[in-house]
Amino acid sequence: MPERSELVSLRCQVNGRPVVAEVEPRLSLADFLRQHLELTGTHLGCEQGVCGACNVLLDGQLVRSCLLLAAQADGLEVVTVEGIGGPGGQLSRLQQAFLDQHGLQCGFCTPGMLLAAEALLRENPKPSRDEVVHAISGVICRCTGYTDIVDAILAARGGQ
Ligand code: FES
Ligand code: FES
CATH class of the missing domain: 3.10.20.30 (Beta-grasp domain)
Structure with missing residues (x-):
C-alpha cells in the first residue's frame, strides 16, 4: 500500500x-x-x-x-x-438498436463500440455509413464482421 x-x-x-x-x-x-x-x-x-x-x-x-x-x-x-442508458435504467435508442440489429455477439467490444457511436451521434446526429465506419474504425471486433454494428448505429441516427 x-x-x-x-x-x-x-x-x-x-x-x-x-x-x-x-x-x-x-x-x-x-x-x-x-x-x-x-x-x-x-x-x-x-x-x-x-x-x-x-x-x-x-x-x-x-x-x-x-x-x-x-x-x-x-x-x-x-x-x-x-x-449512456436511457431513463430509469432502460436501454437507450442506441443500445436498443444494437440489440435489434444483432450488433453484438460475445459483447467484449460492445462498450467501446457504444461509446464510439455515442460520441459520433452527439457530434453528428445523421452520419453517413462511411462516417459510421470511420467512427468505429478504432474499435476491434473479433465476432461480428462489423456490418451489423454499422447497421445498428445507422438505425439509431437522429434519436440521441
Ligand atoms: S484496452 Fe485500451 S485500447 Fe485496448
Ligand atoms: S462482439 Fe465479440 S468482439 Fe465484438
Missing part, C-alpha cells in the same frame, strides 16, 4: 455523480473505473491503445482509458457505458 503522501487527489464527475478519491499517480483511468468504482463495463483488451475496448468519454471526447492516468480526469466529466 503506498504512503498517503504518494497519492494524488482526484475530483471528477463519473456518469453524473461526483467522485472524490486519492489515487496512485500511475493508476490508469481504466483501472480506476474498474477497480475503484467497480464500473467493469469499461473493458480492457490490449492495454496499449489499439483495441478500443476501454473507450470512455472525457468531457465529451472519446478517449482510450487505458492510455490515460486517473489523475488526468481531475476536474473533468467521465462517461462510461454504464452512463
